[in-house]
Amino acid sequence: xxxxxxxxxxxxxxxxxxxxxxxxxxxxxxxxxxxxxxxxxxxxxxxxxxxxxxxxxxxxxxxxxxxxxxxxxxxxxxxxxxxxxxxxxxxxxxxxxxxxxxxxxxxxxxxxxxxxxxxxxxxxxxxxxxxxxxxxxxxxxx
Numbered sequence: 001x002x003x004x005x006x007x008x009x010x011x012x013x014x015x016x017x018x019x020x021x022x023x024x025x026x027x028x029x030x031x032x033x034x035x036x037x038x039x040x041x042x043x044x045x046x047x048x049x050x051x052x053x054x055x056x057x058x059x060x061x062x063x064x065x066x067x068x069x070x071x072x073x074x075x076x077x078x079x080x081x082x083x084x085x086x087x088x089x090x091x092x093x094x095x096x097x098x099x100x101x102x103x104x105x106x107x108x109x110x111x112x113x114x115x116x117x118x119x120x121x122x123x124x125x126x127x128x129x130x131x132x133x134x135x136x137x138x139x140x141x142x
Contacts, residue, residue, distance in 0.1 A: 002080070002106045003063035003117045004118040005126035007050055007133065009033075009041045010057045010102035013086035014079065017061035020087040025096065031059070031090035037101030037137060046138040050129060057104065071110050081106065101137070105130045 002008075012032045015021055038054065045052040048108050058079050065071070071082065086102040093100025105126040109116045118126065 002053070002109060004106055004109060004116065005122050005129075006106040007045060007052045007126075007130055008057065008081050008104040008106065009038055009045070009052055009054045009105065010081075010086055011038055011054060013057040013083075013102070014056060014074070015087035016058050017084070017087060019061070019106045020059065021093040023088065023091045029091065029094075031087040031094070033086075033090055033101045034092055034093065035101035037099050040140050041101065041103060041133055041137045044133050044140070048136075049131060049134070053080050057081045057083060057086060057102070059084060067094070068113060103130050103134050103137075 008017065010033055012030055013020075015029070024078075037089055042054060043054065044050075056079050058074055058081070060082050061083075061084065074082070081104050083102075083104055087103065088099050092098075105123070106124055107118045107126075
């Protein structure tokens with residue numbers, strides 16, 4: 001039920017790549033965003049009337065996924081989006097004891113094998129909205 005240009009605040013990232021797993025020596029690990037950043041991003045978005053979704057995402061190292069049914073399986077398990085870096089970012093944040101967060105703009109939608117891409121103008125506007133939320137989140141006094 002996403003729309004192109006929607007904002008997603010990631011709470012965790014399934015590490016469907018090798019990087020996060022290597023960073024923790026192969027041990028089980030759930031890469032998770034810093035609660036403070038998630039909470040503040042949600043607060044900022046709500047107070048600026050930004051429609052947001054909050055939940056888990058997947059970090060995949062495949063730009064083109066050959067498994068046609070994988071996105072649907074992930075979606076059925078509550079995964080909101082697929083991207084390529086958040087699991088590693090959250091893991092480094094945990095290892096270095098620094099805050100890490102991830103905001104995403106929905107730029108592509110894949111539903112039942114159909115692919116829809118956002119226009120360049122809509123993408124610029126959506127990224128500008130996301131950037132305003134990110135800046136307000138990062139500069140909020142805690």
